[in-house]
Amino acid sequence: MPQNRFVVPFAEGSRDQRTLLGGKGANLAEMTRLGLPVPEGFIVTTEACRAYLKSEELPEGLMDEVHAELRKLEEVAGKKLGDPDDPLLLSVRSGAPFSMPGMMDTVLNLGMHEKAVEGLARVSSDERFAWDAYRRLIQLYGKIVMGVSGERFDEALAETTSARGGDEGDLTAEDFQQLSRRFLDIVVEDTGMQFPQDPYEQLEGAIRAVFRSWNGKRARDYRRYEGIPDDLGTAVNIQRMVFGNVGEASGTGVAFTRDPATGERVPYGDWLEGAQGEDVVAGIRVTQPLEGLAERFPDCHQDLLRVMRTLEDHERDMCDIEFTIEHGKLFMLQTRVGKRSAIAALRIAVDMVEEGLIDTDEAVRRVKPEQLEQLLHPQFSPDVEYDALTTGLAASPGAATGKVVFTADAAEQWAEQGEKVILVRPETSPDDLHGMVSAEGILTSRGGLVSHAAVVARGMGKPAVCGASELSIDVPGRTFRVGDVELSEGDIVSISGNSGQVVVGEVPVWIPEPSGPFETLLAWADDIRRLGIRTNADTGPDAARAVQFGAEGIGLCRTEHMFFGDRLPVVRRMLLADSDETRQSALEELRSVQREDFASVLREMDGLPATVRLLDPPLHEFLPDITELAVKEALGELDAEGDALLAAARRLDEENPMLGTRGCRLGIMQPDIYKMQVRALMQAAVDVHREGVTPVVEIMVPLIVDGTELALITGWIHEAAQEVLSDAGESIPYLVGTMIETPRAALTAGAVAPEAEFFSFGTNDLTQMAYGFSRDDIEGSIMSTYLSEGLLDDNPFSTLDLDGVGRLVDIAVKEGKAANSELKCGICGEHGGDPNSIAFSHEVGLDYVSCSPFRVPVARLAAAHAALGVLGPASTA
């Protein structure tokens, strides 16, 4: 007998052959190998599919092999395909190596034909069943293989059912017979072709249909989205039908070996008596809990529990299964590792370690960082239905409900009166900070994932939806519109920063409680990971929260936020100073408050490193909007101070502030600002040291383009720091390093590294400059067009672009460490909290990542995954 090329019987396969047999087939083969009750069958391999996709012809010899396997199947079953007296019926199911929605699913009862109805009725002693089986085949085959609109069948069925009082269970054999006739007509009307009465023709048609469905639009879209290669192909599972809807003592159901919602160690499932699998899934009939099975068919229930134990012990994971009971005998139709909620994933992983089923590495592997994140933020309750008014960018996770307000002041006033508010703005600026603090959540019509609103909201751990571009906001009028819907101040909206959805009215919110397993799993993750996890925190309270979440230091403490609020007038006095004296006195005032700022951060970090970045943003951000002032000027409403502000705003205005007087350029042009900051920081270090705290100070220079630039500033820093320390008579060690956030700094890292004690990659700016993308300007409609057109795989501001930006990081780490073996390297952009980017950071040899406090647990887990070599979703291929 020649070796099969394209067909593998269940008994000869195993679960290691997913690529060849598809997931479903491999699991059916495995269950057969384990001796579990699987109806006989065989698999047409993915290789056959690949051959078909190339030539658009079934490969030569395929159908011969199928027929040969069928012969064996017929022998075991004692029935023959097409036999009018006792027809063998088949189920034909697709099964790709990866679970893939959008592909052809299942054709049941294949092999039924006009002349076999009577025979089937006879052997099953159930005429109604026989006609039902026939009409089901016509319906499924017509829809799935022949492309008939499913609605026409559904309508015809509904018509008949309602004529019989509305319950499908009340339909008679005659009803199904008539329905079969009607369905046959529908096929002809819709396709111009007859439903094939030849079972062999049906079989070949079904195999072709499965193969073709690999390239259906939804399947292709799904693959592109998930990064699954297009050339894998799908297998076809051909299996003897067993019937849960025939005679007595039959039924069908689905079950999980543990509770998929809570993770509790109890089997969980639904079943239906006298039904086929699709009836359970369709949700038309009310299913019974698994306990009912124990009462109704205790033997089958015992068998099922035994099978579940066998599977779980074998898979060492929670499994879900589909089963059918035919004439009191249990059959397994499918199994796979079961999907579970985030909380269940956590609990099952931790439980299974305690049960000795898996080790801690495996437990850590089993929980996705994204799942952990879900556990940390409130979400729209999964049990509630709602309609989204519009959808923006999911900018900061969490969900919130509140009354709409349009200004930061209003947010503050309403919040003081005990109202929960959602701050709705075209975009936010540092001036809105107090309003953001007061609001439950933030909704903007402009700006992207790294807009001010998004970054600040993530830092605060508050939900935000940004760039909801359908919103037309009238701030003075205190209304916003989406299409015809208009909302006014005080109206209630709910936003989900997980999904980007905006909903009118209240959506109940659900806050999963991080529990014991949470801490247990993260402790295991900490043992596994090599990457350090730091946090981006600008204030003492932020720092404290991050330490609670397990941060091992601050990777980025921004100082620009410290220049707003009640310091703004002082900053403006500095900028507008007409004498050096005025300027110095303003600087002195700032130094004194910054000293307090820094002390409060260092106190919280006691013994952990705190990386403080010197002032970064464009100076003009500290001044009011030019247009606003110019209008006032034209109206004669500007006083002398206003005139001065307008003049200063014009002087400091830049065409492209993102590429202007930022970062250390500011330091080079106005060294006294940096020197003031260093003095304040080192004085704070001395202050807290005298309180018994251990300050670990790292001073970071932003936005350099060249080593000489860094050397100049480093000189100033040491000078100012040494002055403070020697005045105080203290000796406190500190490091000086730099952000690497311009492409040139990365490309010349070998020359920068000797001047630096650490590099911190500012991947936000690096992404901006590598792409020439201004985050604020691009992340609205351009980014969504690029993503939807497939021009970008991911938003590069969320997930690090490995080809361009990643390559720059790679170059800089390699050449930087080669030039300075002591160099510490970390990442402190938004990417520091993104699991895929953390995997990259691990591989490229960074020492730590830094992310917002709320993402620290996620980062700890993602870093462990990276150390374990777990591939992120983007690397699935």
Add this chain to the structure above:
Amino acid sequence: MPQNRFVVPFAEGSRDQRTLLGGKGANLAEMTRLGLPVPEGFIVTTEACRAYLKSEELPEGLMDEVHAELRKLEEVAGKKLGDPDDPLLLSVRSGAPFSMPGMMDTVLNLGMHEKAVEGLARVSSDERFAWDAYRRLIQLYGKIVMGVSGERFDEALAETTSARGGDEGDLTAEDFQQLSRRFLDIVVEDTGMQFPQDPYEQLEGAIRAVFRSWNGKRARDYRRYEGIPDDLGTAVNIQRMVFGNVGEASGTGVAFTRDPATGERVPYGDWLEGAQGEDVVAGIRVTQPLEGLAERFPDCHQDLLRVMRTLEDHERDMCDIEFTIEHGKLFMLQTRVGKRSAIAALRIAVDMVEEGLIDTDEAVRRVKPEQLEQLLHPQFSPDVEYDALTTGLAASPGAATGKVVFTADAAEQWAEQGEKVILVRPETSPDDLHGMVSAEGILTSRGGLVSHAAVVARGMGKPAVCGASELSIDVPGRTFRVGDVELSEGDIVSISGNSGQVVVGEVPVWIPEPSGPFETLLAWADDIRRLGIRTNADTGPDAARAVQFGAEGIGLCRTEHMFFGDRLPVVRRMLLADSDETRQSALEELRSVQREDFASVLREMDGLPATVRLLDPPLHEFLPDITELAVKEALGELDAEGDALLAAARRLDEENPMLGTRGCRLGIMQPDIYKMQVRALMQAAVDVHREGVTPVVEIMVPLIVDGTELALITGWIHEAAQEVLSDAGESIPYLVGTMIETPRAALTAGAVAPEAEFFSFGTNDLTQMAYGFSRDDIEGSIMSTYLSEGLLDDNPFSTLDLDGVGRLVDIAVKEGKAANSELKCGICGEHGGDPNSIAFSHEVGLDYVSCSPFRVPVARLAAAHAALGVLGPASTA
């Protein structure tokens, strides 16, 4: 006798030993070797200097070697150092491997001392000469070696001279004797030390002083500026004095073997009878032309001509020499390759090929691209003195004088009345184009070397000074101020785009005439170079001019300029369209005019490639300023159209337009604009083809970040182009390629190249993004601070930054050509016309550079230099 380690006698050196002997010493040795009359001497090598600089001690044995050589010199001269009866006098001169201003120059008459005056007076029979020689030594030695302020000596000399009627020639021996006494006192008063009477002490002091002067501030600054390494050190030339100021038949002079101003093949020089070298240089006494020497000392004149011929035949270049005649005998004191004007350089190079002295490669090597550039633009006349009011950036070469105007309209009106005007603006925008066309030159207070004003001016070949930040311009008041100086409309100013100078009033302008040698040399250069030279030209006339200058194609034809002027209303109609119909009709109108635009360019290029870049700039540039409109709105002065414009301007406004909806992002968001342009271009190709012209069309996509982006647009381009061609029934080949102007495009070039037929590096944007420098915002005060602080070696927008931007280009060329061996690569940024950047382009394997029409000749020469391996100034080290 032990081998000398640190001292080389003239007779044993040669001109190949510049590094060891310094330039002056090597040439003195060479002349000695050639048998020319050089006073005997020897050289303390740069090695001795390097040893001294390390240890700050004269190396052991050095003075012994010096003394030993001195013995031999004394023997030949028949005199002894320090001999009171007939003292040997020495000249001591520094001589570094590179000509270096700022170092110690010369001590003459070393060896004189109090007791030797009488002896020298006796042997020279000239008491006045003897006392003069003594006072000269005290003066030079005191000033140069001992650090006495030169002014005190000068004052004392002037006092005595004026007491004698004002002519130094009238001073008597007694006067010089008294001056010597006074000078000795000055030395003591100023230094607290006695002038050393011991000639050996004098000699050692002079050697130390030369060594020390290597590290003087001016010398170090100069080396940093010229890129000369700090560890080369200088040699010291020690030589028997000859006197042009002793007895009868003496004199001294300088001469060139050809005219250094015109290049004419006639010796040229100045001399003075009865004088020492410093008298000629000091310019106090009126020198005689060389012809006078023929009359006064005909034998010496003949000797001098003979020497000059020998030197020129030997050097195969124009030489300058210093000579002295002592008692009727000619001595050579120095020679080197002579400095010359640009026009002379050109003429000498071409003449010497005709004379058979050098080959064409060498001739091409002899003319610097920068010199050629001087020949192409008017300049401030070199004979005229003037004071600069202020200095800005030399943004576009050339010089111009005209009346100040402050608006484009005024420029146009005044020019129509026959006035020559200089357009003075804070900065220019496309709206000012008509004024720039009308003006002689442009002066702006803001913006850098690639600001609108600078780029457009260079394109027009008009002089421009940009970023003259001291200018405070009051446009409505029609005045500008620099400090206390205020100028009003109609006042005359002159600007030099070569030096950046702004001068009140008229400075005569001199326009060198490109001549026969110009064409000859460039033809030789064309034979040598490998790089193609294209031009950046947007219009037919520009293209025609560039072809005249030798351009071999257009590397960059920008289409955005075509959207301004009388097309602006149509563009605005497109942007404001409230229906697709209006929009399409505006697009159709644009297509029709663009077709003419393109036809006029293609006609001029007949048979040469024309690379047309699809529309690039931010759309909001086509709308008026928001603040201006907002003010009008507030004042109730806005009509309906104004309202629409304001709304559109707000909608299209971007925080950072340079990183916003630019380049192909515009094409992706509004594909019909690109399709319209392609249709217009291909229709133009068909039109001119039917006229018998050969169109060679290259279509270029701007600002891509990824290969998939390019693939999408390339698809559209081919679709639109094929449609036009098949409608016309013509088959015209065309290429489609892309700009590489984002770092990411360069870093992913391997994935971009298969989608492109050519790469054109937009190094302006690449520089902007690699550095995070917005040209407009950075090139003012930040750039000048960075340059003056030494944080940048060059303005990276003028000279390509090799370490960062160059590395990106290198990566992209290598990986692009590896992925697509047919890929053509060129550069079309501002750097395409910069000689250093052209050298890099050659080395990195680009196929062509593209620059503005007026720089094409410069680029042709620079490309030949690159092929010859001539190092640019930045690579001297």
